[in-house]
Amino acid sequence: MRHLLPIILLSVLVGSAVAEPGGVAVPGYGPAERAVADGIGLVGPTEAQVGDEITIRLTGTPPLDLTLPLIDQLAWLMGSSRMYCYLASPGTPMTPLDVRGELVFGATGATMQPLLRIQCLAPGEHRVLVDWNHNQHQLAEHRIAVGGVNPSPDPPLPPIVTDPVVLIIEESDDRANGLEGARLNGHIAQVRAYLIATGVAWQMMDEDQEAARSERDLMVAQNVTSPALVIRDRSNPAVVTVLAFGADADETIAKLQKMGIK
Numbered sequence: 001m002r003h004l005l006p007i008i009l010l011s012v013l014v015g016s017a018v019a020e021p022g023g024v025a026v027p028g029y030g031p032a033e034r035a036v037a038d039g040i041g042l043v044g045p046t047e048a049q050v051g052d053e054i055t056i057r058l059t060g061t062p063p064l065d066l067t068l069p070l071i072d073q074l075a076w077l078m079g080s081s082r083m084y085c086y087l088a089s090p091g092t093p094m095t096p097l098d099v100r101g102e103l104v105f106g107a108t109g110a111t112m113q114p115l116l117r118i119q120c121l122a123p124g125e126h127r128v129l130v131d132w133n134h135n136q137h138q139l140a141e142h143r144i145a146v147g148g149v150n151p152s153p154d155p156p157l158p159p160i161v162t163d164p165v166v167l168i169i170e171e172s173d174d175r176a177n178g179l180e181g182a183r184l185n186g187h188i189a190q191v192r193a194y195l196i197a198t199g200v201a202w203q204m205m206d207e208d209q210e211a212a213r214s215e216r217d218l219m220v221a222q223n224v225t226s227p228a229l230v231i232r233d234r235s236n237p238a239v240v241t242v243l244a245f246g247a248d249a250d251e252t253i254a255k256l257q258k259m260g261i262k
Contacts, residue, residue, distance in 0.1 A: 040132055042142035048120045050148030056116040056128055058083075058140075064103070064112040076132070077101065077114070084131040085116055090124035097128070120146045160260040161233040161241070166195055166202040169215050170227045188227065190249035191256075200261055218242050231259060 044056035061083075062076055077083055077099060085097040102113040120126060128142040168188065175181045175188070188204075195202040205212040207219070207226045215230040224244045229252070233239040241259065246252040256262070 040130065040138055040140050042128060042130060042140050044142060044144075046142075046144055048126075048144055048146050050120055050123055050146060052120045052146075054118050054120065054144065056118060056142055058099075058114040058116070058130065061112060061114050064110055066110045074101075083114070086129045086131075087118060088127040088129065089120075090122050090126075092122075094129070118144070120144070122146070123148050161231060161236075161239060162260075163233055163235040164200055164259070164261055165232045165234055166200055166256070166261065167212075167215055167230040167232070168192070168202065168204045168227065169207050169212055169219065169230055170204065171208070172206045174226070184227065187245065187249045187252070191229075191245075191252050194249075194253050194256070195261075198261060215242075229256070231256075231261070 040058060040060040042056050043059055045054050048054050062073070064070075064073055075082075083099060085099055086094045087097050088094045097116050097118070100115050100117065102115055104111050104113055116128060118126065118128065123146050126144040126146055128144070130138075130140045132138045132140070168191065170184075170188065175185050177184075192202070192204075205215065207216050218230060218240060219225065219228055219242055222242045224242050227245045229241075229243040229245070231241045231243065243252075243255050246255060
């Protein structure tokens, strides 16, 4: 019969930087000291992609005896000889990492398995550094080659309006401007037809009208030129959205649909 092993996670925040990211040599710690020290190691992926979360496990830490008080056995993690862990990633200062102590209860007893969780936020080499003063000074390093590109932030979604009024703000003189004016006339006509079909309240206003002053101010503040859509929510007057016309009527109508006007 297989035995399931319940797992408890403990998180301990490590302190400020001690190790330097430029190297892994520690003054006063050489082959002789290394021979009598409890060697630590870092085990985990050496390659990842932007956006991946990876787990690094630390080996060589003291065993845990559940017959003794737990806090008395964690000096290596929280005491004066505590373990310090850091992440050096491209474009950001070296930052401390949380050490997670995973208690694994098995048929032969309990063990503590320290681990680190790393979020890969940028391409390039990420370096995990562990400075441990337990028994002897030790410094371990683990390198992760992260591929991919920097993620671009998603543009904010327009608010969904429940009782919209759509104002089409135009410069009427533009519609009399030859071929471009004819295209604009067709564009506005398709948008009007769409609004009529949806039953949404709408109105056309020339941006030079005094009545359109507040809408014109909003357009200037958001660097939007006419023709444009100013959408107000009668159920929530604080919600006002300014949208530039798209390249064609289909694109403009798609913007209205994203706001729930359909």
